[in-house]
Amino acid sequence: NAGVTQTPKFQVLKTGQSMTLQCAQDMNHEYMSWYxxxxxxxxxxxxxxxxxxxxxxxxVPNGYNVSRSTTEDFPLRLLSAAPSQTSVYFCxxxxxxxxxxxxxxxxxxxxx
Amino acid sequence: AxxxxxxxxxxxxxxxxxxxxxxxxxxxxxDYYLFWYKQPPSRQMILVIRQEAYKxxxxxxxxxxxxxxxxxxxxxxxxxxxxxxxxAMYFCAHSQGxxxxxxxxxGTKLTVNP
Numbered sequence: 001n002a003g004v005t006q007t008p009k010f011q012v013l014k015t016g017q018s019m020t021l022q023c024a025q026d027m028n029h030e031y032m033s034w035y036x037x038x039x040x041x042x043x044x045x046x047x048x049x050x051x052x053x054x055x056x057x058x059x060v061p062n063g064y065n066v067s068r069s070t071t072e073d074f075p076l077r078l079l080s081a082a083p084s085q086t087s088v089y090f091c092x093x094x095x096x097x098x099x100x101x102x103x104x105x106x107x108x109x110x111x112x
Numbered sequence: 113a114x115x116x117x118x119x120x121x122x123x124x125x126x127x128x129x130x131x132x133x134x135x136x137x138x139x140x141x142x143d144y145y146l147f148w149y150k151q152p153p154s155r156q157m158i159l160v161i162r163q164e165a166y167k168x169x170x171x172x173x174x175x176x177x178x179x180x181x182x183x184x185x186x187x188x189x190x191x192x193x194x195x196x197x198x199x200a201m202y203f204c205a206h207s208q209g210x211x212x213x214x215x216x217x218x219g220t221k222l223t224v225n226p
Contacts, residue, residue, distance in 0.1 A: 031212035042116075042203060042216040043157075050212050058213065090157065092214075099145045099164075099207055101214055103157035 002026055004104035006091050012110045013081040021076040021107050023091030031094040032074040033101065036060065036087040043090060049074055081111045114139050116206050118217035125194045126225050132179075133189045133220045135204030142166075144208045146180070146187045151201040151219075160202070163187065191222075199224045 007022045025032065033048040035058075045058030049068040063085060065077040074093075078085060088108050092101040115138045125131035137146070148160040163171045163180050170178050175192045191198055204217040 033212055033214070035214075035216075040218060042218040043205075043214070044216070045213055048212045088155065092157075094212065098162075100147070100159055100162060101207075106155050 004091055004093050004102050006089075006104035006107050008107060009105065010108050012112065013078070014112055015081060015083060017081050019078055019081065021078075021089055021091075021109070023074045023076065023104060024072050025074075025091075025093040025102070026072065027093060027095075027102065028071060029093035029095045029102070030071070031096075031101075032068065033058070033092045033094075034064070034066065034074070034076045035090045035092065036085075037090060037106075038087050046076065046089075078109075083111050085109065086111045114206055114208060114215045116204050116215050116217040118204055118220050120220045121218070122221045122223070124223040124225060125191070127194055127196060129194055130190060130192045131194055131222065133191075133202050133204075133222070135187045135189070135217055137185050137187060137204070137206045137215075139185070139206065139208060141208050144206060146178075147205040147207065147214070148176070148178070148187075148189045149203045149205060149216075150198075151203065152197075152199075157203075161189065194224050196224050196226060198222060 004025045034046040035043040047066040049055045091104040094101040117136045144165045146163045150158045161173045179188045201219045205214045
């Protein structure tokens with residue numbers, strides 16, 4: 001049982017490049033979410049999903065796309081990276097049984 | 113909109129002493145959950161304690177306990193017998209309804225002095 005996994009752990013992009021941050025969970029959780037963490041800002045919700053095929057926007061969705069084709073995977077796509085997207089990104093999953101979110105180890109992204 | 117406020121950017125405590133971290137939140141709902149997460153330098157988010165709003169009894173987990181004041185919308189975390197391993201960022205978070213959305217405070221950096 002690996003829990004929530006994220007790849008890569010670190011990434012450097014140039015402005016305008018695109019990439020996908022991968023997230024997978026093996027706990028059969030219906031809920032999955034993406035957050036970004038910036039210094040002094042705490043964690044802010046980007047996008048979330050309540051089940052396969054269902055996604056919605058969080059507090060800071062601009063510049064990011066998501067899809068949820070399976071229960072296990074919830075990739076986050078940066079369409080055209082900008083320096084303002086330099087951040088640490090966390091994926092999380094959860095269930096209504098405990099209302100707790102389980103977090104992945106995070107991806108540190110730098111956009112130059 | 114839901115908000116979570118942590119008014120103490122930094123706190124320090126002596127090893128073996130007790131420290132209390134403050135958190136206030138704003139919501140119009142009656143059914144919700146509150147959490148404290150710990151983030152050590154490894155950056156992993158670790159759940160410390162959880163409180164259901166419908167429960168009047170304060171949650172406890174070993175050395176960690178909360179003071180939940182629903183009317184005042186206050187949710188403080190007390191760490192007893194502080195240990196060096198408790199040094200970390202602590203985030204207060206609020207969840208309304210399901211667990212797919214958490215609203216976090218900006219965090220409190222806790223230093224434990226030997």
